[in-house]
């Protein structure tokens with residue numbers, strides 16, 4: 564699939580921008596702070612309804628944007644996407660919130676349209692599939708478990724509309740169950756029948772969690788088959804990387820959603836006293852992790868920087884391959900300043916993915932001298948300066 568037209572209005576440092584994009588390698592180059600990452604961010608946002616940067620939605624709106632006819636300022640991202648299953652037009656409007664007197668308040672409102680019809684944000688996810696590569700990908704391996712859960716969730720949410728809805732439901736139930744447990748702890752008083760009070764929440768959390776787990780376990784097997792050999796090739800070593808799903812609840816041999824839900828329910832009951840004492844849900848998909856082993860050694864903990872970099876790259880390429888295999892369409896690749904950071908061997912593997920016919924890849928760079936003459940001749944170039952895009 565590919566984005567064949569992108570339109571931005573008051574998004575980050577872009578005032579108004581219209582851009583026709585080919586299904587090829589697109590090199591976005593220009594000085595620091597020109598707006599290169601923001602362009603990738605816009606596409607990532609359309610695909611996932613999230614910014615890859617740690618910022619709130621209201622920061623997406625251009626600082627000095629003015630709203631229309633007295634309405635609060637908004638940013639607009641729109642794209643026409645070509646896919647194997649047919650084209651689609653996606654649009655998101657992010658509008659700053661104001662109070663009754665028109666004074667800015669925290670937060671932003673998100674309005675989504677798919678083929679010009681209003682839709683929910685969740686419906687947008689998966690319409691356009693992307694894989695983002697950034698220098699921060701290393702935290703996938705050496706960072707906290709939340710980074711690895713996020714990696715799985717973003718991949719699966721783009722592939723499976725039911726996954727993204729179930730994840731949203733799981734998170735909602737988890738919040739409610741936790742606030743109930745916390746309230747009991749703070750009041751130092753338990754209801755007469757704790758089991759009955761929690762039965763509904765346990766049931767809902769286990770049912771949603773069972774589905775999430777089944778899909779994550781399946782994805783980990785498939786990703787392992789893809790990333791394992793890739794790691795060996797990238798690292799130039801003799802071993803593949805093994806990806807293990809480390810569950811926080813005892814899952815036994817269960818692998819299907821129903822069996823996993825039953826396991827979760829049992830785990831919640833078994834740790835009732837602990838959960839009440841600590842005021843939170845102690846196990847479930849929100850506490851799980853991934854372990855990367857090479858020749859039996861946990862490389863997240865004990866790997867060298869180079870080994871960890873190779874795993875991170877193998878995971879990202881594996882993610883793109885998984886999307887292509889399952890979705891029938893190659894995802895759009897977004898490479899934020901990564902190619903120049905890679906050594907020749909790692910770079911060659913990424914180039915292999917990028918240079919496939921019909922693959923759309925947008926990559927950013929400050930310096931064209933990082934690229935070979937062949938690469939530059941084959942890529943479509945756009946120069947970015949101060950929130951404006953120029954061909955050539």
Ligand SMILES: Nc1ncnc2c1ncn2[C@@H]1O[C@H](COP(=O)(O)OP(=O)(O)OP(=O)(O)O)[C@@H](O)[C@H]1O
Nearest residue numbers: 575576595596597598599600601622623624625626
């Ligand atoms: N809401 C906003 N309104 C206006 N400008 C913004 C907004 N948010 C960020 N900016 C500015 O937009 C500019 C572009 O940032 P961006 O990260 O896209 O640049 P870049 O070209 O990728 O730079 P680098 O090469 O340093 O990574 C920055 O100067 C940033 O401060």
